[in-house]
Amino acid sequence: MIIQTYVPEDKPYVLALWEKCGLCSKLKSPEADIETALKTPNCELAVGKIDEAVMASLLVGFDGHRGWIYYLAVAPDHQSTGRGATLLKWAEEWLKRRDCRRMLFMVEPQNGAALKFYQNLGYERSPMVLFAKPLT
Numbered sequence: 328m329i330i331q332t333y334v335p336e337d338k339p340y341v342l343a344l345w346e347k348c349g350l351c352s353k354l355k356s357p358e359a360d361i362e363t364a365l366k367t368p369n370c371e372l373a374v375g376k377i378d379e380a381v382m383a384s385l386l387v388g389f390d391g392h393r394g395w396i397y398y399l400a401v402a403p404d405h406q407s408t409g410r411g412a413t414l415l416k417w418a419e420e421w422l423k424r425r426d427c428r429r430m431l432f433m434v435e436p437q438n439g440a441a442l443k444f445y446q447n448l449g450y451e452r453s454p455m456v457l458f459a460k461p462l463t
């Protein structure tokens with residue numbers, strides 16, 4: 328797998344990947360999320376490709392205090408072969424290069440597979456409670 332910065336030609340494949348991986352919901356627009364990420368500094372949407380085909384993604388950003396990741400996805404037919412772990416490591420290095428000292432991400436409590444995945448890789452479950460408010 329080659330990890331590259333997203334280019335506009337990747338869009339339909341990334342959207343299809345997120346749909347297939349269950350990362351789309353009625354509460355957000357993946358297309359708008361891509362557009363916002365592309366115009367935000369200190370943020371990178373990366374894709375994993377095999378033979379030029381998009382089969383994984385990850386969005387990473389540093390807000391000046393913490394690093395956040397979103398949209399980690401590996402196409403179902405490529406899962407369980409270490410691709411997700413490779414992308415996470417890539418994001419850790421991306422954040423370390425920016426002197427970010429802590430990486431955070433949110434996981435839906437019902438996403439048992441992702442919870443096991445992160446726990447297997449040594450990530451700790453945070454006791455912090457998340458608050459949210461829509462701004463649109």
Ligand SMILES: CC(C)(COP(=O)(O)OP(=O)(O)OC[C@H]1O[C@@H](n2cnc3c(N)ncnc32)[C@H](O)[C@@H]1OP(=O)(O)O)[C@@H](O)C(=O)NCCC(=O)NCCS
Nearest residue numbers: 348399400401406407408409410411412440441443444447
């Ligand atoms: C979660 C996801 C990114 C994992 O990617 P992946 O490429 O399949 O994971 P890897 O092969 O790199 O696995 C890394 C480790 O996690 C473990 N793991 C992965 N999926 C697991 C599962 N469903 N149950 C238990 N362990 C799991 C692997 O066994 C491996 O551990 P090991 O190194 O000890 O063998 C992928 O399953 C996915 O895209 N899921 C759908 C989208 C999603 O839920 N994204 C996360 C949103 S928070």
